[in-house]
């Protein structure tokens with residue numbers, strides 16, 4: 001099928017590339033000229049495992065191309081995806097301006113299409129309930145061609161996006177006509193391994209499914225973060241609790257890891273949006289409010305713990321931050337916990353050094369020269385009073401910890417992702433503070449005349 005994808009960010013580019021790889025002819029439209037130049041040269045503008053090579057393969061095969069004209073892209077398209085951003089406004093409501101602009105562009109471009117031309121317009125972006133219905137009535141008012149509107153929210157995870165798209169747990173299709181479902185069934189056919197994978201429903205159900213999924217996943221993380229506080233207070237281990245409840249088939253193991261809090265372009269904004277979607281029908285969503293509050297507190301608590309356990313004042317201490325991306329395997333820093341943590345550290349007048357394997361350039365846009373940027377994690381830790389681990393890059397686990405320990409001012413690690421190995425920490429003489437797990441509090445070597453409590457807990 002001929003497909004156009006408007007917006008080639010994380011979701012649009014993965015959608016365009018993966019649809020090309022299953023046999024469709026896809027034209028991507030991107031308005032950001034810097035991104036577009038990279039795409040046209042065959043360079044992937046984001047870091048996402050497996051995406052660059054698949055994209056280059058599909059460009060070379062003639063299945064995938066990029067441009068900046070909606071009109072050109074949709075000329076022959078049967079299906080047009082809108083995959084532009086729907087970021088949060090400062091008050092947490094959804095900024096719909098990109099989607100509205102893209103919708104208008106599609107509508108204008110369709111003015112030239114023959115009247116018997118059937119086109120399926122798919123909203124892939126995450127949008128509040130009622131958006132697909134509004135788009136449908138807007139197009140009906142402003143366009144003379146035959147069209148149908150489909151809601152097709154995306155559930156991919158950054159870091160495993162290509163795989164998630166090509167092997168979906170489910171494909172959610174919201175629509176109001178059997179023909180719309182038939183078109184989407186044909187589009188996704190190679191990915192539909194059983195009929196349970198292809199779920200059809202009305203527009204509003206599909207729109208709310210996306211928010212419900214993200215709020216549920218965020219809630220699981222926030223719940224475990226609350227439990228981690230009890231673990232610290234009672235000497236329990238949150239990892240044992242995770243295994244203890246995750247093995248219950250009614251609960252399942254996913255998204256039960258405690259840590260410094262969730263981030264990313266989706267969970268925080270979608271949880272906030274759900275709060276507003278609820279408020280707009282006069283309902284105060286207490287559950288969603290608690291998720292947000294717990295997540296905010298978790299980041300603050302992490303820095304308070306650094307301050308309490310550092311063994312010296314935070315002011316003028318050097319804290320090495322390992323990990324800036326909101327999770328491993330991405331360069332995405334949107335709503336990353338590292339942003340708040342670094343901000344609190346700077347407010348406490350600490351000196352902050354930072355390292356990440358992919359996200360350093362993005363984070364420099366926020367903190368500039370307030371932070372010292374170091375390309376190597378060992379060098380980043382050298383001379384520091386503590387390391388704070390904020391992204392679970394697996395590479396951090398295989399660092400030469402003997403060298404790290406020997407070159408730090410004091411060997412203290414606050415593990416905000418519970419991703420380092422306790423035995424390795426003990427063997428290398430670290431004071432080690434994971435989240436919701438027993439700490440290792442061994443005597444510190446004295447370098448600056450500061451002393452902290454001895455004895456391992």
Ligand SMILES: NC(=O)c1ccc[n+]([C@@H]2O[C@H](COP(=O)([O-])OP(=O)(O)OC[C@H]3O[C@@H](n4cnc5c(N)ncnc54)[C@H](O)[C@@H]3O)[C@@H](O)[C@H]2O)c1
Pocket residue numbers: 006007008009010011012029030031032035083084085086098101102105124125126127154155156157158265266
């Ligand atoms: N990132 C994720 O993990 C993820 C997962 C599921 C759903 N979503 C949802 O998908 C949507 C897109 O998210 P994203 O992360 O890909 O955003 P993004 O910001 O990475 O990408 C959006 C792209 O659209 C482009 N754009 C904006 N207006 C345009 C226009 N009129 N014509 C052409 N291009 C235009 C922007 O330049 C940008 O490159 C959002 O609604 C988001 O909530 C994101």
